[in-house]
Structures are given as structure tokens and as C-alpha cells.
Amino acid sequence: MAIPENTDLVRDAAQGNHEAFETLVNRHAGMVTGVAYSVCGDFSLSEDIGQEVFVEAWKKLSTIRDPENFAGWICTIARRRAIDAVRAKNSTHANCSIDNMPFEIPDRNQVTPEANMSMNQEREWIWSMLSELPEMYREPMVLFYRCEESTRDVAIALGEKESTIRQRLKRGREMLRTEMTQSIRKTLGETAPKAAFAALVMASLPSTTYAAGASATTAVAGKASGVGSTVVKSAAATAFGGAAIGSLIGVAGGALGTWMSWKNCEYESQQRLIVRRTMHLLFGMLVFGILVGVLITAKVQGLLASNSLFVGLLAGLHLLAVGCTCLWVWRFNLGYKRLADEARAAGEPVREFVQRQRDDVRKQTQVVRADGSIGYEAFQWRAAPWFGSCIGSTAWMVPLAVASIWFGSTGLGMFAIGCFLVALLLASVAWVRRDHLFAYWSFQFAIAAAMVLTAVVLVAISTLANAETLQYLQWTPWGWLVLLMYPAISLYFWWIRRSFERRMLQSPD
Structure with missing residues (x-):
């Protein structure tokens, strides 16, 4: 009707x-x-x-x-x-x-x-x-x-x-x-x-008085289109869409990395370890997802009226997840190394595929140091990893800029775009001069640059964003915790380089 x-x-x-x-x-x-x-x-x-x-x-x-x-x-x-x-x-x-009404207002x-x-x-x-x-x-x-x-x-x-x-x-x-x-x-x-x-x-x-006799002019009012509301919500969702896509890309990258690690294991016992520990990690991710879902549902249903309590619990869950992940990585690395030592001591042969691959890698990554010593470098100049790392770490600034400009924070939007272009420019300059730059230290520099640009944009959000932009971005001081991932990535790269060279030097020709 x-x-x-x-x-x-x-x-x-x-x-x-x-x-x-x-x-x-x-x-x-x-x-x-x-x-x-x-x-x-x-x-x-x-x-x-x-x-x-x-x-x-x-x-x-x-x-x-x-x-x-x-x-x-x-x-x-x-x-x-x-x-x-x-x-x-x-x-x-x-x-x-x-108060002189002939009825009482009930207590609702x-x-x-x-x-x-x-x-x-x-x-x-x-x-x-x-x-x-x-x-x-x-x-x-x-x-x-x-x-x-x-x-x-x-x-x-x-x-x-x-x-x-x-x-x-x-x-x-x-x-x-x-x-x-x-x-x-x-x-x-x-x-x-x-x-x-x-x-x-x-x-x-x-009961005896009513309005009558009006000669009303017939006119049909237009229906509310709601287009403006829809566009605003879509623009606000753009910033969070970038974060969601980044998370999906991270999960896909993790899955690819796990498969590559399994494929390149030296020994079959290490392959079995990867399968077991991957199942443990997936179970932990499932539990984390359920807990986050319960927390969000409680907030939507009004069971958590305090925004600060909700943000605190959500941040606590993320910190717990990060801590458990670090513990998982540490235990996995210990177990992986222990199995390699045991297999080597027992004389277990290296998988044929890995041996062939190692010979190729040895040739490609071998370098002669200034003192005449021979070493092996895990990091090499490749277009996809280089630009993917440099641009991917600052790509979130683009949807942030779009949402900021839409909600009236034009200064913040232009500043975020500028920071993204700076990251792109630095990546391009380093790639052009790659023959004169050391790949490992270039990656470390890219991480440091991304950290500085992220910190600068976070300061800009706190100072340049108007109330409406802050409301739709759901900005909280907990956003500063994102900076912790950059030193963690830098240490991880250092560990990869060190472990790679040591493995190449210790493994038989």
C-alpha cells in the first residue's frame, strides 16, 4: 500500500x-x-x-x-x-x-x-x-x-x-x-x-470541534532520494575499504609465503612441521575473528555503551593477537632449525629440488666483499617486490585523501596525496639508481621512509581534520600503534638476511 x-x-x-x-x-x-x-x-x-x-x-x-x-x-x-x-x-x-490535561502521561x-x-x-x-x-x-x-x-x-x-x-x-x-x-x-x-x-x-x-471546509490544493511531494546520504557513506567507506583490501592482500601474501616455504624445505620433516604449525595459526586466526565479531556485535547491540571501553578491548585483542603471532614465529623458527640440525646430523639427504635450487641461488646471490671475503645476499633488485613494498606501505593514504576531501578537510586530503607521491618518487629514484645502491639497505631505507611518512600523516589527521572527517574516520589515538609494525618489519628483514647468509655458508656445495 x-x-x-x-x-x-x-x-x-x-x-x-x-x-x-x-x-x-x-x-x-x-x-x-x-x-x-x-x-x-x-x-x-x-x-x-x-x-x-x-x-x-x-x-x-x-x-x-x-x-x-x-x-x-x-x-x-x-x-x-x-x-x-x-x-x-x-x-x-x-x-x-x-498539567490541566484530562489524562495522565504514563510512566514509560x-x-x-x-x-x-x-x-x-x-x-x-x-x-x-x-x-x-x-x-x-x-x-x-x-x-x-x-x-x-x-x-x-x-x-x-x-x-x-x-x-x-x-x-x-x-x-x-x-x-x-x-x-x-x-x-x-x-x-x-x-x-x-x-x-x-x-x-x-x-x-x-x-470531541465537538474539528476542522472542516478546507479547500486543499492537491500536490504530490517528491520522494526522498537519499542520494546525498548514499554518496557520503560510500565515500566514508572508501578509506576503510583500502584497509580491508590491504588486509586481504596480507593474508594472500602470507598464504603464498607459507606455500613457498613448504616447497623449498630442505628436509621432509620440516615440511610436516610447516603443515602442523600452519593449522595452529589458522585456528588462532579463527578464534581471533570470532572474538572480534562478538565484540563488534556487543557494541552494535548496545551491550557496550562506552566507546573507550570498546576501543580498549579491540586494541587489547589486536595486541594479544600480535603477541601470540610473535610467539608462534619464535617457536616455529626454533623447531624448524632443530629439525634441520637433527636431519643433518642423521645424514638425511637434502631434497633434490632444493639442492638444485640452492646451487642456482648460490650463483645468483654470491658477492665478494671489499675485504675479499665471500658472502651471500638474500635481497636482490626485483621490480615487483621493490615497488610493491614501497607503494603498498603508503597506498592507504589515497583513500584517506578521498574521504578527507569529501568531508571538507581539503588540506588533509592534499597533504596525504603529497606524502604518497613522495613515497612514489623515492621508490622511483632508488630503482633508477639500483646499480649503485645496495638492495638490502635500500629496503631498510624504504621502511624508515614509510614510517616517517605515516607518522607525518597521523599528525596531520590530528591537526588538519575537521570534526566531520574525524567522526567518519573513527580516528582514535590508538592509531599511533601502527608505527610499531615498521621496526618489527625492519628487524624481520635483518633476520632474513642474516639467516640466509649463514645457511648458504653452512650448507654443503
């Missing part, structure tokens, strides 16, 4: 149709009480004012010249009534609630006195923040979170262009800290009128 437009509902309600008016009340309750709250700063008083406004609107439906503009018309009434209520409250120091939530006190304190704190905003920014923000975050509905209610509303919301968010905006969104959503609100309004309508 098609949902009736405001024009049809206003025309039917003006002819005395209670059901049509109840639909209008349900549709605009959040908007009307939001306008009142933006003026008076009292949730309870705003609902009292809202009920009075709808009763008044019922009586004056026949005076509407443009039924399509019902939302703007009733919001204007709400704003005037709220201003009158605040003036009366300030002049008489009396409670302006409509039975809460303890302590919980009620905490809730009241939170609401007072939120109003103390909102009241600091100019009305032109405060009212759109209140209505935005009361109207299911629809800028189109807010624009209709305030008689402004949708682009103007988006600009005011952006400016309003910039004037509040990110965590304050999150608290406002939560509280305004929880205090939106529930289903009982419409019943209270309908119960308060006078």
Missing part, C-alpha cells in the same frame, strides 16, 4: 478524519518536539508544547493555504509556542507543562532514582553544549537527529535548501567535539516521542 502524502492527509484531516491526523502526528512528532526543544532545552516541556501544538493545528487545519507545506507550518507554530512558554517560565518561574520506563538522576544530568549536560550554538546551527542539528538523519525533512521543516542544511550541520559539528556529537545523537534518539505520543494527542482533541 502506498503511503499517503501530507497533502492528502491534511485534506482528509481537515474534513474530520482522525486517522489521517494521527498519521500526521506520528510523522511529525519528532520534528515538532525537536523545534520546541531547540528553544526551551527541556525534553519534558518540549513534549507538552508539542501536544498543545498538535491540538491547535487540528483546530486550524482549515486555514492552511498550502497543505504540502504542513511540516513548515506546524513547526512555525511549535517555535512560537516554545518561545511563549520560555517567556512565561522566565517571568513567573512556574512550570509551563500542561520504570527506572531507579539513581538512573533517573544520571539521565537528567546527561540531558542537562547536552543542553549546556547545544545552548552554546547559534540557533541557526542548533535547530538543524536537533531536527536532523530527531528526523532519522534526513536533511531533506529538516530542509522542508525549516523552509531552507537541503544544501544549506548540510552546510549548517557541518558547521555545527565543527563547533562541537566529536564525542559530544555522539552523546547528543544517542540522547536525542532515545528521547524521541514514542508510539504513545500520538495516542495522547488524539485523546486530547476536543
Whole structure:
């Protein structure tokens, strides 16, 4: 069944149709009480004012010249009534609630006195923040979170262009800290009128008076396209999409590396060790994925109300996973070396494929040092590993730049793009001069450069990003932990080089 437009509902309600008016009340309750709250700063008083406004609107439906503009018309009434209520409250120091209504408002939530006190304190704190905003920014923000975050509905209610509303919301968010905006969104959503609100309004309508005789002009309102919202969410997801793709690439690289290690084992006992330890690692990854999924589900379901607790637990899980992975690598290396020593001592022959490959590698990697000694270098100049490492470590800056520019942090976006181009330039210069550069030290330099560029971009996020960009990036200080991976990679490269040369020197020709 098609949902009736405001024009049809206003025309039917003006002819005395209670059901049509109840639909209008349900549709605009959040908007009307939001306008009142933006003026008076009292949730309870705003609902009292809202009920009075709808009763008044019922009586004056026949005076509407443009039924399509019902939302703007009733919001204007709400704003005037709220201003009158605040003036009366300030002049008489009396409670302006409509206590003389012929019905009682039921207690919707039975809460303890302590919980009620905490809730009241939170609401007072939120109003103390909102009241600091100019009305032109405060009212759109209140209505935005009361109207299911629809800028189109807010624009209709305030008689402004949708682009103007988006600009005011952006400016309003910039004037509040990110965590304050999150608290406002939560509280305004929880205090939106529930289903009982419409019943209270309908119960308060006078039984003998109804609006009739209105000659409503038929007009069909356009449907909300939601294109702007979709584009914004897609742009925000771009930055996280880069991280997800990077993770998938990392997993694929790990799988390829494991297979190559298994293929190039000197002894069959080492192959069996790789299979066993890989199964252990996959099981650990599964457990980690389940724990992260449970944590995210708990956050979505509202079981973890504190953002700091959620971030702390998530960071703790990641640190635990990193620690377990390092322990796994350490134990694997010890076991791998022990099996090689035992097989060599027992006279077990090296696998034929490995022996042929070792002879080729020995020829390709052998170098004569300045002192005349012979050594072997694991790192060689290859285009794919070189550019893949240099560009891959800074590729995340590109989606970050796209999201930043979309949300108005143009300076941050251009800075991130600049850092990525610097990394690309350094990689290209080193590749051109590869005949004069040592591959191993070039890789170490690339790691150090990527670490410096990452740190610089993290500083830029903290200083150049506006509130809206920080909100959609979900930026937290825990992001600095990413810098720990660079020294770890550098040490890993050192260990590869050292182990490779020692193995080449110790292995028989």
C-alpha cells in the first residue's frame, strides 16, 4: 500500500478524519518536539508544547493555504509556542507543562532514582553544549537527529535548501567535539516521542470541534532520494575499504609465503612441521575473528555503551593477537632449525629440488666483499617486490585523501596525496639508481621512509581534520600503534638476511 502524502492527509484531516491526523502526528512528532526543544532545552516541556501544538493545528487545519507545506507550518507554530512558554517560565518561574490535561502521561520506563538522576544530568549536560550554538546551527542539528538523519525533512521543516542544511550541520559539528556529537545523537534518539505520543494527542482533541471546509490544493511531494546520504557513506567507506583490501592482500601474501616455504624445505620433516604449525595459526586466526565479531556485535547491540571501553578491548585483542603471532614465529623458527640440525646430523639427504635450487641461488646471490671475503645476499633488485613494498606501505593514504576531501578537510586530503607521491618518487629514484645502491639497505631505507611518512600523516589527521572527517574516520589515538609494525618489519628483514647468509655458508656445495 502506498503511503499517503501530507497533502492528502491534511485534506482528509481537515474534513474530520482522525486517522489521517494521527498519521500526521506520528510523522511529525519528532520534528515538532525537536523545534520546541531547540528553544526551551527541556525534553519534558518540549513534549507538552508539542501536544498543545498538535491540538491547535487540528483546530486550524482549515486555514492552511498550502497543505504540502504542513511540516513548515506546524513547526512555525511549535517555535512560537516554545518561545511563549520560555517567556512565561522566565517571568513567573512556574512550570509551563500542561498539567490541566484530562489524562495522565504514563510512566514509560520504570527506572531507579539513581538512573533517573544520571539521565537528567546527561540531558542537562547536552543542553549546556547545544545552548552554546547559534540557533541557526542548533535547530538543524536537533531536527536532523530527531528526523532519522534526513536533511531533506529538516530542509522542508525549516523552509531552507537541503544544501544549506548540510552546510549548517557541518558547521555545527565543527563547533562541537566529536564525542559530544555522539552523546547528543544517542540522547536525542532515545528521547524521541514514542508510539504513545500520538495516542495522547488524539485523546486530547476536543470531541465537538474539528476542522472542516478546507479547500486543499492537491500536490504530490517528491520522494526522498537519499542520494546525498548514499554518496557520503560510500565515500566514508572508501578509506576503510583500502584497509580491508590491504588486509586481504596480507593474508594472500602470507598464504603464498607459507606455500613457498613448504616447497623449498630442505628436509621432509620440516615440511610436516610447516603443515602442523600452519593449522595452529589458522585456528588462532579463527578464534581471533570470532572474538572480534562478538565484540563488534556487543557494541552494535548496545551491550557496550562506552566507546573507550570498546576501543580498549579491540586494541587489547589486536595486541594479544600480535603477541601470540610473535610467539608462534619464535617457536616455529626454533623447531624448524632443530629439525634441520637433527636431519643433518642423521645424514638425511637434502631434497633434490632444493639442492638444485640452492646451487642456482648460490650463483645468483654470491658477492665478494671489499675485504675479499665471500658472502651471500638474500635481497636482490626485483621490480615487483621493490615497488610493491614501497607503494603498498603508503597506498592507504589515497583513500584517506578521498574521504578527507569529501568531508571538507581539503588540506588533509592534499597533504596525504603529497606524502604518497613522495613515497612514489623515492621508490622511483632508488630503482633508477639500483646499480649503485645496495638492495638490502635500500629496503631498510624504504621502511624508515614509510614510517616517517605515516607518522607525518597521523599528525596531520590530528591537526588538519575537521570534526566531520574525524567522526567518519573513527580516528582514535590508538592509531599511533601502527608505527610499531615498521621496526618489527625492519628487524624481520635483518633476520632474513642474516639467516640466509649463514645457511648458504653452512650448507654443503
